[in-house]
Amino acid sequence: xxxxxxxxxxxxxxxMRAAINQKLIEMGERERLKELLRAKLIECGWRDQLKALxxxxxxxxxxxxxxxxxxxxxxxxxxxxxxxxxxxxxxLQRIRAFLAQHST
Amino acid sequence: MKMEDVSxxxxxxxxxxxxxxxxxxxxxxxxxxxxxxxxHRAVKQGYFFMDDTDQxxxxxxxxxxxxxxxxxxxxxxxxxNKECVCPNCSRSIAASRFAPHLEKCLGMGRNxxxxxxxxxxxxxxxNKSESDQEDNDDVNDNDWSYGAExxxxxxxSDKVFLHSLKQPxxxxxxxxxxxxxxxxxND
Numbered sequence: 001x002x003x004x005x006x007x008x009x010x011x012x013x014x015x016m017r018a019a020i021n022q023k024l025i026e027m028g029e030r031e032r033l034k035e036l037l038r039a040k041l042i043e044c045g046w047r048d049q050l051k052a053l054x055x056x057x058x059x060x061x062x063x064x065x066x067x068x069x070x071x072x073x074x075x076x077x078x079x080x081x082x083x084x085x086x087x088x089x090x091x092l093q094r095i096r097a098f099l100a101q102h103s104t
Numbered sequence: 105m106k107m108e109d110v111s112x113x114x115x116x117x118x119x120x121x122x123x124x125x126x127x128x129x130x131x132x133x134x135x136x137x138x139x140x141x142x143x144h145r146a147v148k149q150g151y152f153f154m155d156d157t158d159q160x161x162x163x164x165x166x167x168x169x170x171x172x173x174x175x176x177x178x179x180x181x182x183x184x185n186k187e188c189v190c191p192n193c194s195r196s197i198a199a200s201r202f203a204p205h206l207e208k209c210l211g212m213g214r215n216x217x218x219x220x221x222x223x224x225x226x227x228x229x230x231n232k233s234e235s236d237q238e239d240n241d242d243v244n245d246n247d248w249s250y251g252a253e254x255x256x257x258x259x260x261s262d263k264v265f266l267h268s269l270k271q272p273x274x275x276x277x278x279x280x281x282x283x284x285x286x287x288x289x290n291d
């Protein structure tokens with residue numbers, strides 16, 4: 001995780017977020033969401049689009065020299081932008097539903 | 105917007121929405137990273153470019169999108185209007201009707217024995233063939249038992265059986281056959 005949380009100074013909000021995140025993982029919902037997202041992204045061709053972008057990075061850097069960082073840096077920003085709105089909407093719906101259920 | 109009627113103790117709606125977006129963002133990032141790792145491994149293991157072939161081969165197998173032709177370039181309703189000659193009655197039959205016609209013409213197949221049984225069972229008095237008297241009782245049993253008996257008898261009875269198929273058409277006006285075929289049967 002990117003944030004370092006000092007438990008003593010955590011606000012109630014942060015506490016709650018941490019708690020929900022934990023529930024998300026423990027209840028397996030995060031894994032299910034990941035799978036759902038993966039399936040949707042394959043379906044809509046996002047995966048193929050990104051693979052094509054990767055090909056460009058590879059051709060630029062050369063097969064021997066290309067590193068994971070090259071790929072990540074070259075592809076992730078576009079990858080985020082290319083996710084279709086419908087997919088985002090559907091995932092958000094599920095996330096919101098989970099939050100509503102488990103945020104008390 | 106959906107109404108959420110759950111009490112959100114310390115977070116209001118906009119913060120919840122922000123949190124949801126954050127979770128989504130994490131998930132998308134996971135997906136991107138996952139893809140990058142997969143691609144990287146494929147590149148280093150040498151199987152990333154495996155499904156690329158040379159341009160010429162790609163052209164050979166391209167999907168065909170023309171009218172009247174399927175995606176492989178084959179004509180698919182080529183046999184629709186062709187006519188075949190039946191080896192049994194020497195009539196010219198349309199290709200799509202050929203199989204059912206053969207079934208009835210040769211006296212084989214489920215439907216033809218059923219029709220034959222029905223005709224025989226409906227009382228054909230003019231038929232003098234020997235097998236008929238014996239078979240009348242058995243005829244109303246289901247197809248397969250009748251067929252089993254048929255096998256036990258000698259070849260000759262098969263011929264007689266076929267004959268009894270054809271003759272009833274003459275005398276039975278309720279025959280399911282169309283009148284057109286009746287004319288030909290008389291030849």
